[in-house]
Amino acid sequence: MSVSWSLDAEPPATPLAAGASPEAIHTALDEADQVRFRLALDAATETMRRELDLAPVFAVLEEFRRLAILQSDRVAFHRVVRGAAALATGEQSPAGEPFEVTRGKAGL
Incomplete structure (x- = not known):
């Protein structure tokens, strides 16, 4: 998996574009999915800590970013x-x- 945005690069043009921040994703989700997002992100973060691999974190962010886009309407x-x-x-x-x-x- 490749990183689409980093802190030394330009932020996304719109809040839910590729590379959206976890905060932007969380804010755009409905209440039930905010809970699911936090749980999934916590699990992915634990995996990242154990395996020193950011891929699970990026996978969760992308999955929920797409859901947030769907929920925007x-x-x-x-x-x-x-x-x-x-x-x-x-x-x-x-x-x-x-x-x-x-x-x-x-x-x-």
Whole structure:
């Protein structure tokens, strides 16, 4: 894996561009994903400390950066999740179903 941004280089042009800071990623995520992000980043950091390899940290940052981009338009994100759940289950989720239930059906 290659590093897309370092402290001696120019920061990303937009907050969620490649090389986004962990803080920018965290801020852009919904509350439940902020918790998941912190847990994943903690685990990746422990791996980095043990193995002296930054790749796990960068992998977590990139995974959640992409999710943060999807979540930047909450209406579109909910639509995508509902569509993915319908594809996964073969039926539309009920209108009043909690979003996290629908998201679980979608595997997201």
